[in-house]
Amino acid sequence: MFKIPERCPFCLNAGTIEVLENDTWEFMNKDRRPFEVSGYTCFHCKACGEKSVNAEMDKLNHPKVLDARRISESLLSSMEIKHILEKVKEKFGFSEAQLEDILGIGAKSFTRWKNGTVCQSQTADALLRALDKHPSVIETIAKARKLSLVPTKKGRPAANKSQKPSTTKSAKIATKRKPALKARTKAQPRMQG
Ligand SMILES: [Zn+2]
Numbered sequence: 001m002f003k004i005p006e007r008c009p010f011c012l013n014a015g016t017i018e019v020l021e022n023d024t025w026e027f028m029n030k031d032r033r034p035f036e037v038s039g040y041t042c043f044h045c046k047a048c049g050e051k052s053v054n055a056e057m058d059k060l061n062h063p064k065v066l067d068a069r070r071i072s073e074s075l076l077s078s079m080e081i082k083h084i085l086e087k088v089k090e091k092f093g094f095s096e097a098q099l100e101d102i103l104g105i106g107a108k109s110f111t112r113w114k115n116g117t118v119c120q121s122q123t124a125d126a127l128l129r130a131l132d133k134h135p136s137v138i139e140t141i142a143k144a145r146k147l148s149l150v151p152t153k154k155g156r157p158a159a160n161k162s163q164k165p166s167t168t169k170s171a172k173i174a175t176k177r178k179p180a181l182k183a184r185t186k187a188q189p190r191m192q193g
Pocket residue numbers: 008009010011012013016045046047048049050
């Protein structure tokens with residue numbers, strides 16, 4: 001599965017490299033406290049004992065490192081984030097893109113947090129915990145930011161009368177007829193592709 005290097009990059013011996021698929025590595029979190037990651041994949045030299053990873057292994061290990069780091073920093077795990085998102089999406093019918101808009105977090109943040117590519121900030125973590133306990137917080141935020149509460153998925157009535165779906169539709173048709181007009185209306189919810 002992994003292309004094993006012919007020679008160890010440390011002791012330069014040939015034929016001494018093996019792959020370990022369930023190793024335990026130690027890392028530092030942002031508070032400079034060590035945390036352990038199990039199930040780590042790496043190369044190991046049987047001659048000198050040095051360990052290393054290639055880019056492919058790094059990609060494989062990264063989500064595990066991130067989740068272990070989250071635990072050590074008392075942040076929500078990727079599974080917990082998934083669970084909270086499902087709950088909020090189910091209750092309000094929002095798409096993830098809409099939720100990202102309302103919460104003012106960058107596009108694709110949820111995907112990155114769930115995949116374990118990026119760790120959520122402490123602020124975002126606190127927000128997610130608040131959403132978990134009190135999902136209606138999302139309505140408070142949307143109203144305060146004057147954003148539409150019209151779900152892109154399924155039927156929940158519009159909270160903001162100026163942002164009816166029909167408005168969005170007619171705006172789109174108008175754009176089609178006159179391409180020179182501004183393509184997006186203000187505060188229009190982003191559609192998920
Ligand atoms: Zn070696």
